[in-house]
Structures are given as C-alpha cells and as structure tokens.
Amino acid sequence: MKVPFIDLKAQYQSIKTEIDTAISNVISETAFIGGKYVEDFEYEFAKLYGVKHCIGVGNGTDSLYIIMKMLGIGSGDEVITTAHSWISSSETISQTGANVVFVDTDSEHFVINAELIESKITSKTKAIMPVHLYGQMCNMDKIVAICKKHRLYLIEDCAQSHFSEWKGKRAGTFGIAGSFSFYPGKNLGAYGDAGCIITNDDELAIKCKMYARHGGLKKHQHTIEGINSRLDGLQAAILNVKLKYILDWTSSRISNAAYYDEILRNITQITTPKRFENTLHTYHLYVIKAENRDGLSAFLKSKGIDTAIHYPIALPELEAYENIKQPAIDFVQAVENQKKILSIPMFPELKKEMMDFIGMSIREFYQN
Numbered sequence: 001m002k003v004p005f006i007d008l009k010a011q012y013q014s015i016k017t018e019i020d021t022a023i024s025n026v027i028s029e030t031a032f033i034g035g036k037y038v039e040d041f042e043y044e045f046a047k048l049y050g051v052k053h054c055i056g057v058g059n060g061t062d063s064l065y066i067i068m069k070m071l072g073i074g075s076g077d078e079v080i081t082t083a084h085s086w087i088s089s090s091e092t093i094s095q096t097g098a099n100v101v102f103v104d105t106d107s108e109h110f111v112i113n114a115e116l117i118e119s120k121i122t123s124k125t126k127a128i129m130p131v132h133l134y135g136q137m138c139n140m141d142k143i144v145a146i147c148k149k150h151r152l153y154l155i156e157d158c159a160q161s162h163f164s165e166w167k168g169k170r171a172g173t174f175g176i177a178g179s180f181s182f183y184p185g186k187n188l189g190a191y192g193d194a195g196c197i198i199t200n201d202d203e204l205a206i207k208c209k210m211y212a213r214h215g216g217l218k219k220h221q222h223t224i225e226g227i228n229s230r231l232d233g234l235q236a237a238i239l240n241v242k243l244k245y246i247l248d249w250t251s252s253r254i255s256n257a258a259y260y261d262e263i264l265r266n267i268t269q270i271t272t273p274k275r276f277e278n279t280l281h282t283y284h285l286y287v288i289k290a291e292n293r294d295g296l297s298a299f300l301k302s303k304g305i306d307t308a309i310h311y312p313i314a315l316p317e318l319e320a321y322e323n324i325k326q327p328a329i330d331f332v333q334a335v336e337n338q339k340k341i342l343s344i345p346m347f348p349e350l351k352k353e354m355m356d357f358i359g360m361s362i363r364e365f366y367q368n
C-alpha cells in the first residue's frame with residue numbers, strides 16, 4: 001500500500017465537475033482580476049467568520065505584511081512571535097522594518113508559550129503575532145489579556161488554522177486582524193497562491209485593501225504608494241466551490257486524528273498531539289514526537305508511507321537569523337522538539353485502512 005503525505009488529487013476528483021465549470025466560467029467571462037468571483041469569496045468568507053471585512057490578497061505572507069504595515073508597524077518597533085513556525089511569520093515582521101522577538105514554544109502543544117510572552121515586552125513592542133500551528137490554537141485567554149494590559153495589537157497567523165476554535169470562537173477573530181493562506185496544501189487550498197485578511201476594523205480594512213491594490217481603490221487615484229497583492233478570479237472561483245465543503249472536510253480531519261489517537265495509543269516511543277481543553281484543533285498537520293525519528297521516517301518510507309517534518313529547523317536557528325541578539329536559552333523547547341517531530345499523513349480523504357497500515361508499521365519499527 002502507498003500512502004502519500006497529502007492527496008490533493010483525491011479532493012479534486014470529488015468536486016471535479018464543479019471546479020472545472022467554475023474555472024471555465026472565469027475564463028469565458030475574463031473575470032481574471034477583481035470582479036464578481038473575488039467579491040463573492042470575500043463576502044462568503046467574512047460571513048462564515050462573522051466579521052465585517054475580508055480582503056483577498058495574493059498569499060498568506062503578504063496578508064501578514066500588509067496588516068502590520070497598515071497598522072504603522074515599522075523601524076524601531078518590536079513584534080513578538082513564536083520560535084517555531086514557517087518563516088513567513090517572522091520574515092514579514094522584518095519586512096516592515098521592525099525587529100522580530102522570538103518566544104519559545106510550550107513543551108506539549110508546539111505553539112508559543114504564552115507564559116513567556118510578558119518577559120519579552122519592552123517599550124518598543126507594538127504587536128504580538130501568535131501562530132495557531134498545525135491547527136492547534138495558542139492560549140488565547142492569556143494572549144488576549146496580555147495584549148489588553150500592554151495595549152498591543154494582536155495579529156493572528158491563521159495560515160494553518162482555518163476554522164479552528166478556542167472556547168467556541170474562531171481563530172482570526174480575537175485581535176485587530178487575522179491572516180489566512182490558501183496555499184494549495186492548506187486546509188482550505190486554492191490552485192495556486194492566495195490569501196486573505198479578516199478584520200472588524202473599518203479603517204484598517206480600507207487601508208489594507210488600498211495598499212494591496214497599488215494604494216488606491218479607484219483606477220488612477222493612488223492615495224498612497226502600495227504593492228500589488230491580489231486574490232485573482234480563478235483562485236476565488238475555486239475557493240467559492242471549496243467553501244461549500246470545507247466544514248465537512250474539517251470534520252473528516254478531526255475524526256481521522258481521533259482514529260490516529262486511538263490506534264497509536266500505548267506505543268511508548270511516540271507521543272500523539274495534545275490539545276488545549278475546549279478547543280477545536282483542525283489538524284492541518286498531525287504531528288507526533290518520536291524516538292529515533294529519522295529511523296522511523298526512513299522505515300515508513302521503505303513501506304511506502306510518506307512523512308514530513310514541520311519544521312526541521314527552529315526559526316531562530318536558521319541562517320537568516322544568524323545575527324539576532326537572543327540567547328539560545330530563549331528557544332530551548334523549540335530546538336528540543338525539532339529533533340523529535342514527525343508529521344504523518346493527514347488529509348480529509350485519508351482512509352482507515354491507510355491509518356491502520358501506518359499504525360501497524362510504526363509498531364513494527366519499534367518492535368524490531
């Protein structure tokens with residue numbers, strides 16, 4: 001049996017007719033940039049999240065950058081984020097001219113350790129950017145309270161947490177703005193690059209929209225200088241089709257994870273992912289901690305099972321951050337986890353037989 005890490009073809013096959021029609025409509029109407037499909041998506045996504053504004057942008061990296069830039073974050077400022085994420089979370093802080101301040105992860109949930117945030121706040125701190133990694137939400141009780149107390153912007157990186165919840169409230173709705181990616185492999189994925197910003201702040205919404213469209217809302221009227229970062233018509237039309245199924249697909253991920261939890265229990269050499277209480281973890285990734293991780297992944301590969309590591313190097317340890325001034329003690333947990341984490345196949349269409357096979361193979365590896 002072959003088990004791919006993710007199977008985007010299976011999902012396409014299940015909605016092929018609708019997707020092909022949507023694509024063909026965009027092309028025959030030449031609705032490539034702006035227009036009805038983009039507006040429909042922005043309207044529907046905002047409605048699903050119960051927020052006033054959704055602004056489609058080019059990708060989930062631009063969305064972070066645009067939010068921070070339009071909040072006036074820049075040179076001389078500091079923004080706090082996690083030591084363990086995809087580089088977009090930190091590189092966009094630097095893009096604004098601000099300095100990245102990394103905070104370590106907690107030992108069990110792979111997300112920022114909220115207990116350590118306050119010690120990193122200085123007079124220069126402008127914002128905190130929690131990243132709800134793998135579909136697991138950060139401790140939002142704590143983070144919201146810290147942001148209120150110190151009057152900091154709360155910007156959520158929700159690239160891996162579409163429809164995740166903390167005590168019944170969705171990721172992206174806790175602070176001034178939420179940032180989403182629709183990279184093809186994300187829980188809600190387009191067929192190319194795409195992203196969006198959600199917010200309830202009218203002024204920020206207009207600024208972000210303007211900035212992403214060369215600084216103007218009307219053709220040839222540029223209020224400011226901006227950038228070009230648009231959600232295009234084809235991606236929007238594809239996302240509109242997928243929005244109808246996304247909650248079902250999310251449920252499938254959650255039940256697949258529950259099945260994994262069950263069959264992987266009692267294997268002492270691995271730890272299955274932990275959840276905060278009263279949260280909805282949407283399992284963008286199912287990440288275990290494993291003894292002899294590299295041996296296990298090679299063994300699974302030999303059985304036809306693909307795995308991955310998200311991410312092999314903690315952000316502060318990357319060459320790009322060679323010159324940061326934080327000591328290694330600031331991210332010991334992130335670095336420690338990095339040697340053990342292994343992402344095993346996770347997607348809505350994953351079959352029980354495949355998970356059984358994975359469970360059996362993991363057992364077999366540790367019995368030898």
Ligand SMILES: *Cc1c(COP(=O)(O)O)cnc(C)c1O
Nearest residue numbers: 059060061086088089159181183
């Ligand atoms: C994917 C991802 C992004 C960036 O999204 P793109 O659409 O690829 O630019 C940002 N943050 C995190 C945590 C991500 O996983």
